Amino acid sequence: VPGSPYVEAYINSKYLIINTDSGKIVYNSSKESFWVFQSDFIPETNEYLLTLKKDGDMAIALLDMTTGELKWTTTVDKAKSLFSFSLKESANTNKATVHGSVIYYLLYGKLYSFDRSSGKLNWKAEEEYSRFFLTQNDKNIVVVNSKGLFAAKEYLNVLNTENGKSIWKESIKTKRVVYLEDWGAKILVAHYSCFNFYDLSSGE
Numbered sequence: 719v720p721g722s723p724y725v726e727a728y729i730n731s732k733y734l735i736i737n738t739d740s741g742k743i744v745y746n747s748s749k750e751s752f753w754v755f756q757s758d759f760i761p762e763t764n765e766y767l768l769t770l771k772k773d774g775d776m777a778i779a780l781l782d783m784t785t786g787e788l789k790w791t792t793t794v795d796k797a798k799s800l801f802s803f804s805l806k807e808s809a810n811t812n813k814a815t816v817h818g819s820v821i822y823y824l825l826y827g828k829l830y831s832f833d834r835s836s837g838k839l840n841w842k843a844e845e846e847y848s849r850f851f852l853t854q855n856d857k858n859i860v861v862v863n864s865k866g867l868f869a870a871k872e873y874l875n876v877l878n879t880e881n882g883k884s885i886w887k888e889s890i891k892t893k894r895v896v897y898l899e900d901w902g903a904k905i906l907v908a909h910y911s912c913f914n915f916y917d918l919s920s921g922e
Contacts, residue, residue: 719759724783726757731758735766735783737799745786752777756825758814765789767814767823769853771797778823778830780837790837794830811848820879824861825852829861829881841882845875845889853900858885860905862895876918886921 719726723739733747745766747754755776756769766781770787776795779788813824820840821832827846832839848864854860856879863873873889897908904915916922 721761722758722759733768735781744783748848756812756860758823758825760814760816760821763816767821767825769825773797778813778825778837780821780832780834786849792832792837792839794817795843806873813850815852817852818856822852824852828883829877831879843877843882845884848872849895851898851900853905853918854902855918860900861870861900864869864894870916874916874921876921884901890921891917 723737724744725736725738725852727736734743734803735745736742737744737844749801752772754768755771758767759792759879760767764783766783768779768781769778770777770791772791772793774796775793779791781787782789794820811824812826815822816834819834822833823830823832825845828849829843829850830839831841833919845863846863847861849861849862853860857876859879861875861877861901863875871891873892874895875884875889877883878885892907892914893909893911895907896910899906901915905918907914907916
């Protein structure tokens with residue numbers, strides 16, 4: 719795992735995380751009834767988000783690397799969707815970010831908001847996205863949707879952090895976004911050849 723001392727392994731169909739600094743097994747799924755399908759490390763809190771196939775469901779679990787214990791497990795979808803998710807280009811854009819009491823998780827193009835303490839699913843975004851950016855006001859998330867890995871055009875939108883709904887009338891089609899900066903009431907969006915300012919609340 720880049721930027722960490724951890725190595726992941728599957729041995730006899732069981733998922734392990736090993737600390738290479740100490741040589742100790744931090745986590746072993748041998749006593750669990752689920753299959754670990756995907757894992758994403760959160761370096762700022764030394765935690766892992768695990769995507770699980772549990773019976774007929776797809777669930778997300780938060781693993782505390784200090785104790786090696788699961789803090790919570792939350793069902794988010796049906797397990798039949800896991801294979802189709804893994805074939806998507808969006809499988810390369812998985813990202814987890816902790817912001818205060820909330821964990822935002824972009825998993826196979828789906829953006830989730832979880833309560834970090836309880837694991838309660840606050841919301842799951844309706845559309846699929848390839849990237850997201852938190853804003854200074856804590857009320858909004860800027861999201862980008864790419865139509866293909868090398869697409870020249872992308873779609874930009876802003877969501878409400880309370881419910882995951884768009885606050886713009888519609889997404890804005892724009893050139894490929896290479897940099898985004900929060901300017902308070904506006905957002906600066908840079909492309910390879912130019913940049914634009916958009917009103918955060920309206921997209922104008």
